[in-house]
Amino acid sequence: MELQREYFARSAEEVLQALKSDASQGLSTDEVRRRLEQYGKNTLEEKKKTSIWSMLISQFANPIVWILIAAAAIAFAFSHLLEGIAVMIVVVINTLIGFFMERQAVRSMEKLSSMARTKAQVQRQGRKIEIDSSELVPGDILFVEAGDVVTADARIIAENSLAVKEAALTGESVDVEKNTEPLGADTRTADRLNSIFKGTVVGRGNGKAVVVATGDATELGKIARMTEEADKEATPLNKKLRSLSQRLIWLTLILSVLIFGAGVLRGEDWLVMIETAIALAIASIPEGLPVISTMALARGMLRLAEKQVVVKTLEAVQTLGETEVILTDKTGTLTENEMHVQVVALGDRTETVKGEQQNRDGLKDDPAYKLFLYAAVLCNNSALPAEGNDEKAVGDPVEVALLRMATELGENVDKLRGEQPRVAELPFDADIKMMASTHTFDNEHYTYVKGAPEAVLEKCEAELRQGNEARLNDKEGWKKKADDLAGQGLRMLGFAYRRTDRVPADDEVPEGLVFLGLAGFIDPPRADVKDALAACHTAGIKVAMVTGDHPGTANAIARQVGLAEGDNVVTVEGKDIPEGDLSADLQQKIVDAVVFSRVDPAQKLRLVSLYQDRQVVVGMTGDGVNDAPALKKADIGIAMGIRGTEAAKEAADLILRDDAFPSIVTAVQYGRVIFENIRTFIIYLLSCNMSEIMIVATASFANLPLPLQPLQILFLNMITDVFPALAIGMSEGEEGVMKRRPRKSSDPLVSKSNWVSVVTYALSLTAGVIGAELYAVFYMGHEEGVVNNITFYTLILAQLWNVFNMPTREVSFFQNPVTRNRYVWYALAFCVAVTVVTYLVPPLRSVLALVSIHPQGLVVVAVASIMPVVIVQVLKRLLKVVE
Numbered sequence: 001m002e003l004q005r006e007y008f009a010r011s012a013e014e015v016l017q018a019l020k021s022d023a024s025q026g027l028s029t030d031e032v033r034r035r036l037e038q039y040g041k042n043t044l045e046e047k048k049k050t051s052i053w054s055m056l057i058s059q060f061a062n063p064i065v066w067i068l069i070a071a072a073a074i075a076f077a078f079s080h081l082l083e084g085i086a087v088m089i090v091v092v093i094n095t096l097i098g099f100f101m102e103r104q105a106v107r108s109m110e111k112l113s114s115m116a117r118t119k120a121q122v123q124r125q126g127r128k129i130e131i132d133s134s135e136l137v138p139g140d141i142l143f144v145e146a147g148d149v150v151t152a153d154a155r156i157i158a159e160n161s162l163a164v165k166e167a168a169l170t171g172e173s174v175d176v177e178k179n180t181e182p183l184g185a186d187t188r189t190a191d192r193l194n195s196i197f198k199g200t201v202v203g204r205g206n207g208k209a210v211v212v213a214t215g216d217a218t219e220l221g222k223i224a225r226m227t228e229e230a231d232k233e234a235t236p237l238n239k240k241l242r243s244l245s246q247r248l249i250w251l252t253l254i255l256s257v258l259i260f261g262a263g264v265l266r267g268e269d270w271l272v273m274i275e276t277a278i279a280l281a282i283a284s285i286p287e288g289l290p291v292i293s294t295m296a297l298a299r300g301m302l303r304l305a306e307k308q309v310v311v312k313t314l315e316a317v318q319t320l321g322e323t324e325v326i327l328t329d330k331t332g333t334l335t336e337n338e339m340h341v342q343v344v345a346l347g348d349r350t351e352t353v354k355g356e357q358q359n360r361d362g363l364k365d366d367p368a369y370k371l372f373l374y375a376a377v378l379c380n381n382s383a384l385p386a387e388g389n390d391e392k393a394v395g396d397p398v399e400v401a402l403l404r405m406a407t408e409l410g411e412n413v414d415k416l417r418g419e420q421p422r423v424a425e426l427p428f429d430a431d432i433k434m435m436a437s438t439h440t441f442d443n444e445h446y447t448y449v450k451g452a453p454e455a456v457l458e459k460c461e462a463e464l465r466q467g468n469e470a471r472l473n474d475k476e477g478w479k480k481k482a483d484d485l486a487g488q489g490l491r492m493l494g495f496a497y498r499r500t501d502r503v504p505a506d507d508e509v510p511e512g513l514v515f516l517g518l519a520g521f522i523d524p525p526r527a528d529v530k531d532a533l534a535a536c537h538t539a540g541i542k543v544a545m546v547t548g549d550h551p552g553t554a555n556a557i558a559r560q561v562g563l564a565e566g567d568n569v570v571t572v573e574g575k576d577i578p579e580g581d582l583s584a585d586l587q588q589k590i591v592d593a594v595v596f597s598r599v600d601p602a603q604k605l606r607l608v609s610l611y612q613d614r615q616v617v618v619g620m621t622g623d624g625v626n627d628a629p630a631l632k633k634a635d636i637g638i639a640m641g642i643r644g645t646e647a648a649k650e651a652a653d654l655i656l657r658d659d660a661f662p663s664i665v666t667a668v669q670y671g672r673v674i675f676e677n678i679r680t681f682i683i684y685l686l687s688c689n690m691s692e693i694m695i696v697a698t699a700s701f702a703n704l705p706l707p708l709q710p711l712q713i714l715f716l717n718m719i720t721d722v723f724p725a726l727a728i729g730m731s732e733g734e735e736g737v738m739k740r741r742p743r744k745s746s747d748p749l750v751s752k753s754n755w756v757s758v759v760t761y762a763l764s765l766t767a768g769v770i771g772a773e774l775y776a777v778f779y780m781g782h783e784e785g786v787v788n789n790i791t792f793y794t795l796i797l798a799q800l801w802n803v804f805n806m807p808t809r810e811v812s813f814f815q816n817p818v819t820r821n822r823y824v825w826y827a828l829a830f831c832v833a834v835t836v837v838t839y840l841v842p843p844l845r846s847v848l849a850l851v852s853i854h855p856q857g858l859v860v861v862a863v864a865s866i867m868p869v870v871i872v873q874v875l876k877r878l879l880k881v882v883e
Contacts, residue, residue, distance in 0.1 A: 007212045008192045009185040012157040016210055021139040023157055023208070026123035035137035042136040042152055042214035044221050085847075118650070120151045138211050145206035149650055150196045153218040154209035156180050161205035161427050161507065164196055175203040189219055201628070205427060255693050262700040272710065296729035300674040308657040309667045310641070316653035319635055320671020323541060324742045325611055326619040326664060327596075327604075327634070330547040330554065331397075332643055333621055333661050334561050335523040339401035342490055343520035345481060346372055347465055353405060354522070364409070367467030372516045373409075375495040376402040377416045379437045379448040384413065398493065401521055420446065424503050426510070434459075436510050438503055445503060447510050449496045453482040453518060456494035460515040469514050482518055489556025490520030491549060525561045532662040533562050540741030541668065544594050546604055546620075551597040558595050574599035577606050604630035617742065619664070621656075622648050638664060665738075673733030675743070680806050681728040683754055687761035688720050688799045694766040695795065699773065705784040707773055707791035712848055715838070716792075719831045720799040727823035728803065734817055736810060757882045760875060761805055764868035769795045772864035776857065785851050790861055793853075796835055797865035800828050805872045808883050813873060 007015050016023055020031075027035070072088050120133040123141035133151035136142070142154050144162075156162070156178055163175035179193050189197070196202075196209055198218040215221055256277035263273035297318065301311045311317055331337055342354045346368040353363060363369060382395020384403050393400040403413055420439035428435035434451025449456055457479060463472040482492045496513035504510065536543050545563060547554050555569045564570070572593040582590070590610060599607070604620070608630050611618045620627075620634035623644040628651040631637030639652035640659040649655050656663045692713060699707045708716070750758070772794040776787045803824055807816035818824055838844040853861075875881040 006185050007155050008183045008187060008195050010155075011182050012155060012180055012194075012210070015155045015212065016157065019139040019210060019212070021141065021210055023141060023210070024123070025126045026141040027137070027139050028125055031139070032124065032135070032137055035139065036135070039137055039214055039217070041134045043134050044216060118149060118151055136211055136214050138214060140211040142209050142211055143206070144196065144202050144209065146202050146204050147648070148202045150198055150200045150202065152211045153195065153197050153213035154211045156194050156196060156207055156209045159205065159207035160425075161429070162202070162207040163204040165201040165203045166190070166197065178207065204429065255697065259693075259697050259700055262697075263706075266700065266703060268706065272706075295726065296674055296677055299730065300670055304667055304670050307666050307670070308641075308660070308663050310655040310657065311667070312653055312655070316636060317671055317674055319617065319653075320668050321673075321675040322617040322742055322744070323619045323636055323668055323671070324617045325542045325544065326536065326621070327544050327546045327607060327611075327630075328621045328661060328664075329623065329627075330545055330549060330557055331523055332623070332640060332659050334529050334545065334557060334563075335525050337397055337523060337643065337659065339397040339491070339521045339523050341401050341405040341519050342522040343485055344372070344517065345485070345520075346517035347463075350481075350485075353409070368464040368516050371464065371497055372495055373406060373411060374416065374420065374439075374446070375448040375450060375497055375516060376519070377406050377411070377413055378420055378422065378439055379435060379450050379495075397523070398491070398521055402519070405519075424506055426504075426506060426508065432509055436504075438500070445500045447498050447500055447504065447513075449510055449513055450493050453492050453494035454479055456496050456513070457515060459509070459511055460496050460513040462513075463515040472515055478515065478518070483550070483552060485518065485520045485552075486550035487552030487556065488520075489553055489560065490522055491553050493519050493521070495519065523557075525557060526660065526662075528660070528662045530562045532665045535665050535738055536668075539668070539738040542594075544596060546596045546599050546607065548599060549597055551595070554595045554597040564594050569595055571595040571597060573597050574603040577603045579606070582610070601627065601629060605633055608633045615744075615746070619668075621661075621664070622652070623659075627651075638667075669733075669738050672737045672740075672742075673731070676733060676737065677729050677731050679749065679754065680731070681725040682750060683758055683761070684728060684803060684806055685721060685725055686750070686758045687765065687805075688802060689717075690758060690762035691765035691769070691799070692716065692795070694762055695769050695791070698766060698770055704770075704773060704777065705787045707769065707788065708795070709788065709792075709849055712788075712792050715848060716795060716799065719796065719834060723827040723831055724800065724803050724824065727821060727827040728806065728818070730823045731817040731821045734808065734811055753883055760882045761802060761868070761872060764805075764871040764875075765795070765798050765802065767871065768798050768864045768867040771867065772860050775860055775864075780857065780860070782857070785849065786853060786857065788849065789851055789853055790857050792848075792850075793835070793858075793861045794864045796831075797861065798868050800831055801865060801869050803828070804869055805876075809876045809880065813877070 007018075010018070012023075021027060069088075072085075118133040119130050120136055121128060121130050121143040122136070123129075123143070124131075128143065136152045140152075141157075142152065144150060150164070157180060159178055159180060162178040164178060166176050176193065178196065181194055183192060183194060195212075196207075197220065198213075199220040213219075213221075260270075260273045260277040264270050300317050304311050304317075328334060340354045342352065344351055344353055344363055346363070346366045349363070349366050351363040366372075380395075380399045380402055382393065382399035382403060384393050384400070384407065393403070406413055406416070420441045422437050422439050423445070424438040426434075426436040428451070432451070433455035434449055436447055436449045438445055438447045440446075449459070457472075457475045460472050460475070462469045464470075478494075482494070486492050495516040495518070497516060498510065498513050533543055543563060545554055545558055551571055551573060555564075555571055558564045558569050570589070570593045572590055572595070574596065575598065576586070577590065577596075577599075587610065590607070591614070596603075596607065604622075604627065608618050608620055612633075612635070617635045619636040619638055620630050621638040621640070622628070622631045623640040627639075627648050631639060631648055631651040636654060637652035638654045638656060639648040641649070641655045641657040642659045644652075644655070644659075654664075654667060692708065695707050696713075699705065769791050773787055773791045776782045776790045782790070803818055804813070807813070807818050811817075838848055839850050844850075872882070876883070
């Protein structure tokens, strides 16, 4: 604890000594194990997980359960023991079903949470390895670089242009430059320039640090302990479900009171009518919807994980189906993320070095070739694998392309680097848009520079012409050449050098350079992107490219992948997206644009906000730390799993394991299917429940025998509410789901047309059951007990067959998501089997008042149960009354 209070006031060597650590070797495995036992895991104290018992007891918090318990109490009070026991059995069964569903959803979420754990690079036993950040302990040697989320509090022992974004901890909006110097003992957290803190983000450079605090002992952990944890908000879907349920409760209570009154006036036993009214209220309220929808969403998350898409929240699955605009980056998402040098321009010569028209020999004849080659290979931090090694190249794709070019030109990269050892480096900086490195050769120093052509040219005073240094008089000519090549879809870099008699400082920006030439890089479009974009367009989803590249490069790629047709590419540059209010014309131009070039992080955020202000649901892809604000702001933030920084992954809702745009399309498709499944089983449940009310109400007002007894209604509710609904939630969806426009987030869960379907299905079920009852009473002359059983079995089967009414009329009745869903067939078979068992087991037969039915009555049951399907299909497919 003494060290944690003053580590920043000590030298790096003193801190290492106090922690008994070694900067070059790190900790041993045994020491790590001991410190894990002493300090615990490097995680903040999580909200206490709900215990199994608490989860079980919470099932009784539902007011519906208390209505059931009240019904049982009334039965026991009037000595109806069997009925009371049966009701309590229903309570137990419903409770267990809800418990196991919720438990399964929690397990699904835990499994998904383990997929996106933050990693950390450390030195242990002399080796640099990657570990789960939760395994960090005080004394670990931690490596960080631009884009990393810092995973523990640490004292910096070495750094290279290290700057950290500490807004998450201190509120400081700009990057904080770091160093290794000791500070005063009273230095406050925000001013500890020799330290990095858990939860902050490395904005630039890299460094090495020794961990001084983990978990709750970190500065972030201290803040977390002081902050009262807010209750988690319900998802929009659950809010809609809750609103729907509340309305149904009031409607059902009113109808139940009317049915009770009609029954009593008709002379029915008032206790029976109370139980019937309560049972109807329970049957008509879709109390299982929130749990079933959670199960459907959780299952969707797991299925998406199998498709290379990690979804971090249930809410994101729902929002996927509402996505109207996807703002996507270019490199690696629309393209292969494997750059190749296509063109090199040296002096008056422009040669193709990759492709059908290549002329490598012509390039080698240019006097500037050798210096250009040194600049390409030496001002470069990447590495190619050894010949014959299957490992991937390490480093920036552009730098790797330069090394591949040198190798393809017959040069030995290691030999070139050995000829001129590096003595200084200015890392690439987004502000100056270039990188420089200084090397020694024959007692002279050479500084080589590469970067954005306009930035490099700005620092140049001369150019290499016919092997001689001459004054650079035509900067605009070089800029135009770079623009022309960029217009062909190439990413451009400029190269320069200078001789110097001293080694520059690492942060010294080179001046007075000699311009060498240009290189144009191509990143071919991914083969599967064009079809994926076409699928988005068919689905009514706009896709726009947002990139920092040159407009010409962006436009060329947009045409190649089919983002825009022909030469009609509406492009907006980042500089044309100002802060403040925008004119109506500029807003419309931005909305119409499919390419946004030269866009910085603030402008990306502005774009997302602009679309959201127009009530548009926005998806945003990104991979860098600079993308994190826009990823977080977007309705759906999508981070790249392979090349994405930890900052981007933390801010995003989805992580693409394969960095492929088609995976986004797959995610949207699953999101739409899941929402449609939820909507479908809501329609199914509402129609079944509404039919029970209509049937009892019709019989009561028509002075017919009571078609359903209270326990029969509860049995129906248990059979038809749970298993078929769960089965529908596992549907693969209709094939045309990606041919519809996205639904609006403001749309109700059950639309007007959906309500028409609900009422139509309920009326058809009512017609079939009441028809069977009328036939049994007036034509067959059966007594009340047999009539009741005929209506009971008719409704059971009719509600089960009701699942075949769920597909829309756009699909075949015989080949559709329901008939192809094996879980539907399992559910139907199980429910029929349970129904048979209830008749075969005497105690159950007695509780449900089941009697023997003549074969003719069974024929009536079979025919009447099928009639609702026939009626609905005629209305749906021939008359087109319902969807």
